[in-house]
Amino acid sequence: MAEEVASGRIVETEAYIVGDAAGHAYRGMTPRNRSLFLERGHAYVYLVYGSAYMLNVSSEIAGTGAGVLIKALEPRDGIPIMQRNRQIERLGDLARGPGRLTAALRIDRRLDGVDLCQEGALWLGCGDDNPGEIGQSIRIGIVRDANRLLRFYLRGSPFVSGPRSLRV
DNA sequence: AAGAAGATTCGCT
């Protein structure tokens, strides 16, 4: 069977930095969040609200505990695969949202802890596109430390999630 | 052992 590859350009992220009360690593390591404490570039995958997997990239040296949440993708390769995984057609909704993109790429806890800098089941590639203009805003959907400007997105992209006021 | 909260999504109004 042919190898199936699906990919997209990351157009929206949120940072959960050291000392951030909203970060899962804030109160120390637990069985769930241990991947956040891996050397930067490793995947931390977890389930929220019983239905949505979140993909994070650890961002500090080993033992620190911080990461970046990947919130939206502009679909690129393997679009039919993603449409099948999501059971929808519309390109604009395929990977717009953290839980949606993990569903499109079929990411779950089995990928927790993998090295994203190495080609494998899941990895990060090098962008060859013009990055475009990056917007910045408060993070969405959290309560603690809600006012920090740690959400970053590709300005004007239709593949960015969140309220309209936070997409410009 | 039980309870509460949660980095969301979807469907309906």
Added chain:
DNA sequence: GCGAATCTTCTTA
């Protein structure tokens, strides 16, 4: 725009 769904993980008793 709003509210329910859904279930895992961590905290507290």
